[in-house]
Amino acid sequence: MTELRTLKVALLGCGNVGAQVARILIEDADTLAARTGARLQLSGIAVRNVNAKRDVDLPQELFTTDADTLVKDADLVIELMGGIEPARTLIISALRNGACVVTGNKALLAQDGPTLYEEADKAGVQLSYEAAVAGAIPILRPIRDSLAGDRITRVLGIVNGTTNFILDQMDSTGAQFADALAEAQRLGYAEADPTADVEGHDAAAKAAILASLSFHTRFALENVHCEGITSVSAADIAAAKDAGFVIKLLAIAEKLTDADGAEGVSVRVHPTLLPREHPLAAVRGAFNAVFVEAENAGELMFYGQGAGGTPTASAVLGDLVSAARRLVLGGPGRTETTTGHVPALPIDAATTSYYIGLDVADQPGVLARIAQLFAEHGVSIEIMRQTIHRDSESNVESAELRIVTHRASEAALAATVEAVKGLDVINSVTSVLRVEGV
């Protein structure tokens, strides 16, 4: 082992994930050297406050506030600071210096990925970011390399553990959103300000990254239609359950072909009904999973822990060892191709099935009028089910109508729902949710 070359590793950021990465680099140095063919020497950890308390005991002399100098002297740079700046400037500086960069910064990649990929290409070095999507789950490398000879047609991902935990709580206990969120916060699955998670922003950044790799085309955050889970009610969950569905927040990227044969990709995040027997339906708690459909491979699913310091550190280390092996062997790595050139489609161009819950007047002919209205909008109904409730005290009857449609365009479905709202026999539209996996 004495002849092994040493590669200097600069770590930027020492939070939840960074502290575990540093620990593993130190504790498993011999194993990593054996697997890499080079010693990976942690040359320093750039932080804002060198005296802050950390999750892990690390040698004090590693810490520095001078990220610039640390980066200039590194063969490999791990960026785990998060946020846009100074992460962006430091990554670009590292790439221009010829260092390979490993990052988990999904917000930066979704916002400014193309700039970073170009800088990496120009410098002929690797930029890898497995940790940015679905934590420990190896998903980006399989999409990029294992499926390189196939054509991905659709990706459905549960890529945000916080919202999956909340929806799973609501599903299993009947809790309302606010109570399930409070429970998630109590258990550390949701942050004090849960906006980025519950509004779907975190999942949207991951959707942009997944779509870009899957369709060999660069998609940005602005191409992603995003709806969160704050309006999902306990009643929605109960009705879905009753109909054999579970509600999940899905990141979806799918290739669509219009009537003229032109191709495009719809990238979106929204609460979605899935049949209970769908493999994604069994993904419980804070776990993540990505379901991939490819022309030749068929259906694939990748499942595991989507967050947490140690699991995410595993993904960072996997990227680091790959980049280091590359440096040992010489030559750059082609990390992704962007020769697909398919356009991003607006949400209106997506096709999906809808679940629609209606509170309707209990009178003859209501079903027929609603069915007629769907037909006029070109939306085909798959299931229509009416339940009559009688209030035992007032003896007043109310009727609940649940409709699952066949796949239709978002535009046609939205127009149908608008038209339904205008019918005098409709008391209220209680829920409108998209359905996948049927």
Place this chain on the structure above:
Amino acid sequence: MTELRTLKVALLGCGNVGAQVARILIEDADTLAARTGARLQLSGIAVRNVNAKRDVDLPQELFTTDADTLVKDADLVIELMGGIEPARTLIISALRNGACVVTGNKALLAQDGPTLYEEADKAGVQLSYEAAVAGAIPILRPIRDSLAGDRITRVLGIVNGTTNFILDQMDSTGAQFADALAEAQRLGYAEADPTADVEGHDAAAKAAILASLSFHTRFALENVHCEGITSVSAADIAAAKDAGFVIKLLAIAEKLTDADGAEGVSVRVHPTLLPREHPLAAVRGAFNAVFVEAENAGELMFYGQGAGGTPTASAVLGDLVSAARRLVLGGPGRTETTTGHVPALPIDAATTSYYIGLDVADQPGVLARIAQLFAEHGVSIEIMRQTIHRDSESNVESAELRIVTHRASEAALAATVEAVKGLDVINSVTSVLRVEGV
């Protein structure tokens, strides 16, 4: 695209998978060139009979019986003939000529993998074999690359679709093994001679490959303890179901540490009970899945189609594109490391939980005597449940005892079962099955 270099691809074998690989190479030539940076030109297909009927229409001039000449002139060789010879000699010849080789030949890899890996290392070229385990599922690359910075502790795989289909049929319909096998044969999921599948030989070859990559040590078929599913009865399945379990044929590779701290790996294939809520329990029909536990990443699962021409071709093409990218960029690829050096352990050294079904005399003190005997052998009982049956005609009572043990060594469990058989209150031992996932 005019300046692209051309890489010659020789295909050996044109069965189920080979024909699809040839089709994709021809149909998707432009896409593959864009993703690879070189044109992948199918230079010929070596077969035994050039006039045989194929699944796919392919240009007749591609076929040849002269595999040797085809291999000598190729940059990339795809071996899908199966069997040991002439596949082995052709692969070695290709590697020595400096060609990268992609193969799906699990039998050859399990029997003679080390020789092939050494030839590839010596020649500085890639030997890749994603298609050899779990068909379309990207599992070898994630283990080799994505988890390169982690330590895998255990792998549980449903890696044989035929046996999973049969066990799933038995579970869902209550059928006996023979009837479920006949149904699998009728539907094309099992071959006329199903020995390699139902006796676990196919799964054992895959277990050896998975263990080798997971533990960075070369394990051969002779290191794998193998039991098939022919002795699994409808009664076993029903009893397991009743207790909340499902029976799966698992390929297992796990690291064990003995009392002195010495490490070893147990590699085995056998019918196994899994709790119904375990992610692998939901793998139905002929699907495959591999569940991986790693120190940092935690639990991961990879799910998809484990067989079939087109899905398996996707895995072959993924390997081919990666190897071709490598050739375009220059430099060899480090495909796996074997620096782990952990010994293969015999089945006796494995620890597992057991499910034991007993037909016992219905008399006082039986439970106590059996429990005492388990305790004497150092095996701790987790669940013990007795059911009394009374035959309504004869009015004779019989008692059925079901025991689930805590984890103990295979040796202690086997000795316990032997001792139980010797008790005079035991009419018969109705089933002995291993349990995982509890």
